[in-house]
Amino acid sequence: MKTDHNYRPDIDGLRAIAVLAVVLYHAFPNALPGGFVGVDIFFVISGYLITKLILQELQSGSFKISNFYLRRAKRIFPALIVVLIAVIGLGWLILTPEEYKRLGVPIAGGAGFLANFVFWKESGYFDISADSKPLLHLWSLGIEEQFYVVWPLFLVWISRRRRSHSIKFFFGVLLASFVYSVFLVFRDTTAAFYSPIARFWELWIGAALAYVNFVWGAQRLADGLQSPLALLGLTLCFLSLILIDSNSSFPGAWALMPTIGTALIILAGSREAPMLNTKILAARPLVAIGLISYPLYLWHWPLLSFARIMESETPSPEIRIGLVGLSVALAWLTYRFIEIPIRRQTFGRAKKIVLGMSVVLLAVFIAGITIRKMDGLKFRALTKLNGDVSTLTIGKDRANLIQDCGISDDQRKMFQWCVRSNDLPPKFAVLGDSKAEAIFYGLAREAGSAMGGLLIGSVSPPHIDVPKTERQRKNRIAFDNLLTQNSVEVVILANALRTLFAIDKMTGFVNPEIVEINSPEWLQRYSDTIRKLENSGKRVVFLIDNPTFPDPRSCIAGGMTESDFLNQILQRKPNPRCAIDYSDHIEGTSAYRAFVDRLSRAHPKMIIYDPTPLLCDLTQNLCKITYDNKFLYSYSDHYSDYGNSRVGRDLLRMLVERGLIQ
Numbered sequence: 001m002k003t004d005h006n007y008r009p010d011i012d013g014l015r016a017i018a019v020l021a022v023v024l025y026h027a028f029p030n031a032l033p034g035g036f037v038g039v040d041i042f043f044v045i046s047g048y049l050i051t052k053l054i055l056q057e058l059q060s061g062s063f064k065i066s067n068f069y070l071r072r073a074k075r076i077f078p079a080l081i082v083v084l085i086a087v088i089g090l091g092w093l094i095l096t097p098e099e100y101k102r103l104g105v106p107i108a109g110g111a112g113f114l115a116n117f118v119f120w121k122e123s124g125y126f127d128i129s130a131d132s133k134p135l136l137h138l139w140s141l142g143i144e145e146q147f148y149v150v151w152p153l154f155l156v157w158i159s160r161r162r163r164s165h166s167i168k169f170f171f172g173v174l175l176a177s178f179v180y181s182v183f184l185v186f187r188d189t190t191a192a193f194y195s196p197i198a199r200f201w202e203l204w205i206g207a208a209l210a211y212v213n214f215v216w217g218a219q220r221l222a223d224g225l226q227s228p229l230a231l232l233g234l235t236l237c238f239l240s241l242i243l244i245d246s247n248s249s250f251p252g253a254w255a256l257m258p259t260i261g262t263a264l265i266i267l268a269g270s271r272e273a274p275m276l277n278t279k280i281l282a283a284r285p286l287v288a289i290g291l292i293s294y295p296l297y298l299w300h301w302p303l304l305s306f307a308r309i310m311e312s313e314t315p316s317p318e319i320r321i322g323l324v325g326l327s328v329a330l331a332w333l334t335y336r337f338i339e340i341p342i343r344r345q346t347f348g349r350a351k352k353i354v355l356g357m358s359v360v361l362l363a364v365f366i367a368g369i370t371i372r373k374m375d376g377l378k379f380r381a382l383t384k385l386n387g388d389v390s391t392l393t394i395g396k397d398r399a400n401l402i403q404d405c406g407i408s409d410d411q412r413k414m415f416q417w418c419v420r421s422n423d424l425p426p427k428f429a430v431l432g433d434s435k436a437e438a439i440f441y442g443l444a445r446e447a448g449s450a451m452g453g454l455l456i457g458s459v460s461p462p463h464i465d466v467p468k469t470e471r472q473r474k475n476r477i478a479f480d481n482l483l484t485q486n487s488v489e490v491v492i493l494a495n496a497l498r499t500l501f502a503i504d505k506m507t508g509f510v511n512p513e514i515v516e517i518n519s520p521e522w523l524q525r526y527s528d529t530i531r532k533l534e535n536s537g538k539r540v541v542f543l544i545d546n547p548t549f550p551d552p553r554s555c556i557a558g559g560m561t562e563s564d565f566l567n568q569i570l571q572r573k574p575n576p577r578c579a580i581d582y583s584d585h586i587e588g589t590s591a592y593r594a595f596v597d598r599l600s601r602a603h604p605k606m607i608i609y610d611p612t613p614l615l616c617d618l619t620q621n622l623c624k625i626t627y628d629n630k631f632l633y634s635y636s637d638h639y640s641d642y643g644n645s646r647v648g649r650d651l652l653r654m655l656v657e658r659g660l661i662q
Helices: 009-027 035-060 065-094 097-111 115-122 136-159 163-185 189-194 196-216 218-222 226-243 252-268 275-281 284-291 293-311 317-343 347-373 434-447 470-483 519-535 564-569 582-588 590-602 641-657
Strands: 417-420 426-432 452-457 490-494 539-543 579-581 607-609 622-624
Touching: 009 035, 009 252, 009 275, 009 284, 009 293, 009 317, 035 136, 035 196, 035 226, 035 252, 065 097, 065 136, 065 293, 065 317, 065 347, 097 115, 097 136, 097 347, 115 136, 115 189, 136 163, 136 189, 136 196, 136 293, 163 189, 163 196, 163 252, 189 196, 196 252, 226 252, 226 275, 252 275, 284 293, 293 317, 417 434, 426 434, 426 470, 434 452, 434 490, 434 641, 452 470, 470 519, 490 519, 519 539, 519 590, 539 590, 539 641, 579 582, 582 590, 582 622, 607 641
Parallel strands: 426 452, 426 490, 490 539, 539 607
Antiparallel strands: 417 452, 579 622
């Protein structure tokens, strides 16, 4: 145990509560819906302790920027290096080239303390689920270290200014960061979560407490109120763990609850600490966990994430409990045999160790970039998997497409996709959402130089009435423009089943409890669109949506190494939902097919194209995510390039044989 008179065991106890909340949330999200706010508790603690130390050294005249960063490196580098190297090794043994390639940038971002920017940039339509990102948790370390790049310099600067001016500036910047966070959370939740500017105020609250104590001795404000303040603070922290969840507009104003609560607990323990601080938070079990909170935070998430990848679904409760226990053991070993020996080194020795660790971190950074640049090191053994993982791709020839679809330059920016396959006048057009994009790559590839095609998306059949929203206007522009393109002979409508009907997220089948809500409106919109297209001399093809499976990456099974022993230990298990009975698929989508049938009866000239026989083995009554050892899908339930070529080739053949395309 530490002997420093400034040491407060209750703060280590508070650290324990924070890290246990995060670990519990990650292992069992439903058990503690707001467990992720443990990170915000950490921010306040960190801001308080670091600022208090800097201010003390500034007062005594012993503060040096170089010494500050040296101490910071001794604290942060050792455990981080160990975990990053472990993740590189586990990724080599477990991940496919595409997954390993995707991990490369987060490895570099973690080593460079830029993980928050990496995941901020990564978020979006093609983003993978959070539990498949082994280094996602390093976003918070990025925020913290970015804060400490500028914070000591800021404190040095304000220490040389008049106190009245420095106080105004200090709290003015805090308020600006908070207001920005509140503003941003309603405009861009992802930016508010990862932006350092929108998060700095949380560390600033801890820093403000240290600053006020230093300037005014504000711990006296707590005289006689220590117990109520501590109780109120702990209550706010626990309420935040229960009331806040993933649907909350967080951080924003919601983050005040855990941050103010943490500040009150720290304030209450600053002087004549109450029983809650001295007996509960300072209890040995909590302090012991608090001491290993940093390595525990680093270890737990990669283990849970890799387990999720290997199990192809959420691991069983027993596995998750075991992994939490393993995380605690690894955290203690890291603390006892790596962190403590490095912290105890003399100043001169510590400088050499930090220099060495900096070189290692640079090597890890380079390794991450190399993994990315070398496409996930494809030379690794891949023959013992259940499918050719190189086929888990879509749009590899996207760069060959021409950025034009006949829509004016001013209007084109409204559309997610507005492309042509080549310079020839387009004979077919594909309109729809992301499903339209997925099939268009195959059509363009299979048509080659024989004919031209175009894609407009993301759109759906427009409303009958005058457009009232930008999306409605966009839909109308797309379809009206297509009516004027005389070279287009066939229009393929390709929209996801889930745009028409609510589906069960587990099965992909139409939710029987929510079937007919939107059907009449959609039937009218499709009918009006089809009628206008046919009246203009174009033939319409309705592309029936493909079966819905889990994300294909969760369907990879088998071993990634040539070692049977390692493959037994680190084997990726097949996801049972990656294969379904064909009859179950037909029954589960019967409402959708009935909708298409009504549309077909209303428009006899319309062609209904059903790719299901190409995607399923009807003789075996089985639909799988692979065919001939190749993946039919790439991300979510969208075709891979192998799948869209297989379907596109057959669809084009049918159009030519029927004389629909000359």
